[in-house]
Amino acid sequence: MALIGQPDVKQAGEVRPEKVTAATQVYGALRQDILKGILKPGQKLQIDQVAARYGAGANPVREALNRLSSEHLVDRHDQRGFFVPQLSLESLRELVKTRCWLESKALEESIANRTQAWEDNIVLAFHRLSRTRIRLPEEGGDNSEWEVRHRAFHNALIAACGSSWLIGFCNEMMDHAERYRYVSMTTTYPRRDSDEEHRLIMEAALDGDVELAKQRLTDQYKLTLRHLEEEQIDGGSE
Amino acid sequence: MALIGQPDVKQAGEVRPEKVTAATQVYGALRQDILKGILKPGQKLQIDQVAARYGAGANPVREALNRLSSEHLVDRHDQRGFFVPQLSLESLRELVKTRCWLESKALEESIANRTQAWEDNIVLAFHRLSRTRIRLPEEGGDNSEWEVRHRAFHNALIAACGSSWLIGFCNEMMDHAERYRYVSMTTTYPRRDSDEEHRLIMEAALDGDVELAKQRLTDQYKLTLRHLEEEQIDGGSE
DNA sequence: TAAGGCAAAAATGTAGATTATATCTTCGGT
DNA sequence: ACCGAAGATATAATCTACATTTTTGCCTTA
Structure with missing residues (x-):
């Protein structure tokens, strides 16, 4: 539908500064620490510890870990926790x-x-x-x-x-x-x-x-x- | 509970069936519904609604959505929520x-x-x-x-x-x-x-x-x- | 019409309850 | 005493309920 001169169009390119959530911050930090090898391959990523490390709550940490697991940057095992993947x-x-x-x-x-x-x-x-x-x-x-x-x-x-x-x-x-x-x-x-x-x-x-x-x-x-x-x-x- | 004659032996080297969490169940269900087009492209995935739909709490839903977002099967916008991606x-x-x-x-x-x-x-x-x-x-x-x-x-x-x-x-x-x-x-x-x-x-x-x-x-x-x-x-x- | 201000709606986060796993201890048989 | 099963305890993951923060929609005002 051709909307001529529509006032508050939400253009695809519009950039509203997205306020980052705690989950996103933890995601980024964890990602870096895994990539840089600061968190060792095989290491367990215990929720409490990770939360303490990045000063966040359990939920944001959990969300970050879930994202990373879909990228294969952490291994996830239901009811068993999260781990840094091994290298070989x-x-x-x-x-x-x-x-x-x-x-x-x-x-x-x-x-x-x-x-x-x-x-x-x-x-x-x-x-x-x-x-x-x-x-x-x-x-x-x-x-x-x-x-x-x-x-x-x-x-x-x-x-x-x-x-x-x-x-x-x-x-x-x-x-x-x-x-x-x-x-x-x-x-x-x-x-x-x-x-x-x-x-x-x-x-x-x-x-x-x-x-x-x-x-x-x-x-x-x-x-x-x-x-x-x-x-x-x-x-x-x- | 204890099913007589069906003791849950733990054999050595056995692959223990991972008990699926609520998050994983929601993940699977959401995934299917998105792939099958039951959830429409562009549609907003409001946490409460999704939670109600699959009979889960907000957190498992959130974890499922975070996983899917890393697979590009949902769009995530910090503080803005989750959406089914558009098709073109x-x-x-x-x-x-x-x-x-x-x-x-x-x-x-x-x-x-x-x-x-x-x-x-x-x-x-x-x-x-x-x-x-x-x-x-x-x-x-x-x-x-x-x-x-x-x-x-x-x-x-x-x-x-x-x-x-x-x-x-x-x-x-x-x-x-x-x-x-x-x-x-x-x-x-x-x-x-x-x-x-x-x-x-x-x-x-x-x-x-x-x-x-x-x-x-x-x-x-x-x-x-x-x-x-x-x-x-x-x-x-x- | 455009900006500002509220209130409702929704996302996100916290704390603690609940459930599952891992660990440790105990007990019976060899 | 030694091994494995059974049960108890500790630890950690997961979930629920609710508090907090941000966004959205709407209404008022200029």
Whole structure:
């Protein structure tokens, strides 16, 4: 129905600042702590403890945990409670394999739909990433800034793929990959030469060389996997 | 209580049947009602009403809604409540496109990893599907049995792809596709000739003809999309 | 018509009751 | 004494009832 000049239209894009609830805050905090490995794989997330930790009541905590359980960032067992999921080399391999499949496809589509804005964003994201120094353990070892930019770069690559589903799936997997990186961060750091690899991916993408770009992207993931395989990252299961 | 002759032995390594909580029951019920279109797209899910409907308290309902929100089966707005997501032709197109991409890939991998058991399950699933009659509106129009078997068939095809991530993503999208089918069920029914299409997909897959199988699979999805496009399924947004 | 102000409605959160699970203890048989 | 079953206690998850906070709808006023 064409509503000409309707006064208080609720436009789809209207942004009313949504006041965040306690549940949402706990959700965000828990998410970070799980991704960063502060909460250990296998650990039980007891309601009372979590509530105390984040200064919230049992219900908001419970809601947050329920959300996270649907993202597979916590395991839920009825009447038994919530747990931080275990990590394993085997599931990491499956994760990387699937990332290669899906991000390749997303990159391919993105290149097919390339626009000026897409290219610009990639260049920008790369620039920011390459200017972020990797901090070694001696320096405090907080690489969360790098993680954020790293993720932004990979997101920029696939942003034009034309499927919010696919972007969502890739992001979900990025979350989990990030957790593996953080948990093994005690021993492994982002490689110094990753900048160069990212540059190569970017260049192939901007050149419109689909096959080369996909190749370089998946090579990078596989290389990172190999590095992690060399460590024992079986999340405390032994 | 104590059922004589049926003592609840706890065998070693036994998988103890998890007693379902109220939250989980509501979750399942809500999920079904949303997928089947009983709860209309765009509709507000008021806590009290939902609680009354399923005979539960506010908290279990809230937990169920939080889980569903992470699956994109309900929209959540802090302090504003929960809603059944809208449907639109545009997002259906994106959904179908993404399904084609991912299920093609999954099918390809499945065929590459084919085993006897995989083939058997496909044959079995096809048999069951083909023996399920489609009920027209006059006959009550409940095609949930068909939906279950239809889904089982497509799952059997991709079961050997080697990635639980990919299988999960495909299933998530199947849920949403199912909702589109149910909502437009007033006018559209599973096509009579879909049996034949499924047979062709199965045959190509069992023959190990990757390209043909993928082609037939995606053709089917695109054909179904075209059928739905001919209807107005824009969930009451106008 | 537009802004401001209320009151009702609804979402969210708290506290404590209830129920299930896990743990510990006891008892009978070997 | 040792093992396992049965029962009792402690712990923790879950749920209910109600308090608090925010939003929504409506009415008044400029």
